[in-house]
Amino acid sequence: MTPRTRTRRALGGWDMPHWMPNSSETLSARCGEDFTAVRVPADLARPALTALGPRTGPVLANRTTRTWHFLLPSYSVLPDDWPHGVRVMPQGRFIGIPPLTTTGGRDIHWAVPPGLGSTSPADLHRVLRDPRLLTARAAPAPAEPPAAATAPVRVAAPARPRPLTSAQLRVGQLLLTGASDAQIAEELGLPVGIVRRHLTSIGRRFGAPTAARRATALLAGGHVSPPPVSMLAPDLAETDLAVLRVLAAEDGLPAGLRPRGPFLDRVDELRERCGARSDAHLIALAAAWELLPDLFNPASASGKEQLP
Structure with missing residues (x-):
């Protein structure tokens, strides 16, 4: 080239x-x-x-x-x-x-x-x-772009963040199934407020403000595995895969799709075609079907951090 x-x-x-x-x-x-x-x-x-x-x-x-x-x-x-x-x-x-x-x-x-x-x-x-x-690894980013530096700088690594708790992992696993906050609370025998607190903590831990992005962070980091699926992956066009990448926060919004209207319509259509109960469940299905191999690697992630 x-x-x-x-x-x-x-x-x-x-x-x-x-x-x-x-x-x-x-x-x-x-x-x-x-x-x-x-x-x-x-x-x-x-x-x-x-x-x-x-x-x-x-x-x-x-x-x-x-x-x-x-x-x-x-x-x-x-x-x-x-x-x-x-x-x-x-x-x-x-x-x-x-x-x-x-x-x-x-x-x-x-x-x-x-x-x-x-x-x-x-x-x-x-x-x-x-x-x-x-x-x-895990050292904070430099205050100024490296191009402005005159020599490499040694940075001490801070303590790693605490791992997710067993309760957070269980809540995260149920989030990937498309369960609502109330359904997760009922399944785990917890107050809904506690479930929402766990979801908020997961979001803050990974800087993930939406359920779909929390699902992305949990799966991409190997913290939980995708839920089992019984149906084969539908035949998705490149635009559909682009929408999935945007929903997972991997890429910027493709040309022609805005945050309202066409983009949200595409997400709703994808959820229906894939049998997803929520945006988080749609991301989990994409991981299970290996539709986004550069973001998820279910085969290697499944053994990293299992639920107790």
């Missing part, structure tokens, strides 16, 4: 890639055409940024799914043996591209904006395989 050299001028006189949004909306771009995206778990991506320092090119972060995307040149020659949990996004897969000014928040934003440099695939591969990064 030959390099793409088209750029346009943007804030501060930086050379901006032509695929950057001109508006204040997050738009979608295809991997493999304008860039190669390497998806890295957040707790590994943060120390990798520190190790790369000023050599880092554009990087996207998403606190809800706890995943970051390093955007490499589309003509990059990539190594084969990436560490466990790191994925090179398939060619043609859409990911959300936010405006240049979106540099924070729970959803997709720039950890390192474009225009500052370019990440070498060899350098990224090297730092991600460096065993010393294991001691820096």
